[in-house]
Amino acid sequence: MIQSLTDLDREHLQEALNKSGQKVTSQREAVFTVLLAERDHPTVDEVFNRAREVMPGLSLATVYNCLETFVGCGLVRQVNHERESTRYCPNLSPHAHFRDKETGRVHDIELPPEVIKSLRAILPPGFDSEIIEISFQGRAQAKDNSAN
Amino acid sequence: MIQSLTDLDREHLQEALNKSGQKVTSQREAVFTVLLAERDHPTVDEVFNRAREVMPGLSLATVYNCLETFVGCGLVRQVNHERESTRYCPNLSPHAHFRDKETGRVHDIELPPEVIKSLRAILPPGFDSEIIEISFQGRAQAKDNSAN
DNA sequence: GTGAGACTTTGAATCATTCTAATTAGTCAA
DNA sequence: TTGACTAATTAGAATGATTCAAAGTCTCAC
Incomplete structure (x- = not known):
């Protein structure tokens, strides 16, 4: 089951987003929570499926957007292997x-x-x-x- | 202009293919020649376009096949960068x-x-x-x- | 010269990702 | 509250690299 963010992690998210002039939204929080919950380098699809358990209306495009945002503000890294789907890693x-x-x-x-x-x-x-x-x-x- | 293979390179190609039970064909030779001619890590499309100057009937699928074959028998390496098209490198x-x-x-x-x-x-x-x-x-x- | 297997070709299909246009949510000023 | 503005989200279409399937061609051993 997906826990919610610790206060520390939420601050971390907020700070990173604010620093680049972006906002914390419930979708971003959900996606970030999923990433921290199980640090197994999930693909977009995996993140999408896990996040929907908690936020059923979430769209795939938003997951792409959130992850791109996180990469942009240095919260997560992309991991590519050959042409397989990109995976995401919150280990900084x-x-x-x-x-x-x-x-x-x-x-x-x-x-x-x-x-x-x-x-x-x-x-x-x-x-x-x-x-x-x-x-x-x-x-x-x-x-x-x-x-x- | 694309030169043809040196005898040494042709042997190299032949040996590697034979070792894995495969044949030298004119298409494979053309693709290999292109790779050696300009060692700039071309994409499949670039290889395709260059090779067609010399062999107009060549198909894209064949270029994919040839390159896959070469990778399989250790003649070339794939180079991936994020999700950009795969590039190919004959430097072993x-x-x-x-x-x-x-x-x-x-x-x-x-x-x-x-x-x-x-x-x-x-x-x-x-x-x-x-x-x-x-x-x-x-x-x-x-x-x-x-x-x- | 025939047949089997390997290789090539064409075009369709796949799949991850990106784009577009429309909608929603949040924020601030009046 | 209302409206106006902006950023974020959504659904679905579009893109682009790659793979697949089926049919055609070549080659070599017999």
Whole structure:
């Protein structure tokens, strides 16, 4: 069952939206709640279905809009794997993604600062990168804790 | 103008295809030639248009098929950026990709073995990865040599 | 030269995503 | 309260990359 947002999370949402001149709406709150409730990198469709349990009138277009808004104000990250549907991730700390070939599940992998540094170091002069995306593919031993 | 394949490249193509029980056809040769001619990570459509200059009857589906075949037998790599059209890359040495935000161009960045090692090292036990993909996004100073 | 299997072709179908136009909700001023 | 303004939401159509299905062609072993 989907809990409602903690006060802290609601503040977080409000602050991020306000900072870019946008409003907290019940739809945005619902979508954000869904993202935080189960941190399993859901697709738009998955978010849509989960959110509708709580807000039946919600439209798919709105879910797209909300997620785009959140990405725009830095509340969530997109995760793409090849041409599969885009997935969404509310984990903001620097991390890589590991995609299990068998299940399609995506796991977060913590990314230590020195690794990031060594990656930046391989860029030739003149290349300046704000964003680095790292994704592994392979097999993850079932160790089904931390449901990423 | 599109040159034809060198003998070496033709052998390379032949060997890779044969190894997986597939044949060299004139279409595959044309598509492969296009990929090697200009190493700029073309989309399917770009490959299609270039290849048709040399083989007017070629169909789009065949270009999709050829590229899929090449990926399957390890002759080329796919490069995806968000939901843009997939691009194709005949560079087989380990490398990352850098996507210039302004131009959309993709550049290859050589990937030293020790960086790969340090990346593998961040995987928790139980995670086994065959493939690591690294992509940078940012600005590349116009230094328009090596047309990647 | 025939037949089997691999490859190619055309055009239709799919599917995620984006767009458009119309509606609703929220806010502020009078 | 009323109206006016703006941002957000909605439903459904449109888009665009990719895949699929069916029919046609080629090649090579026999």
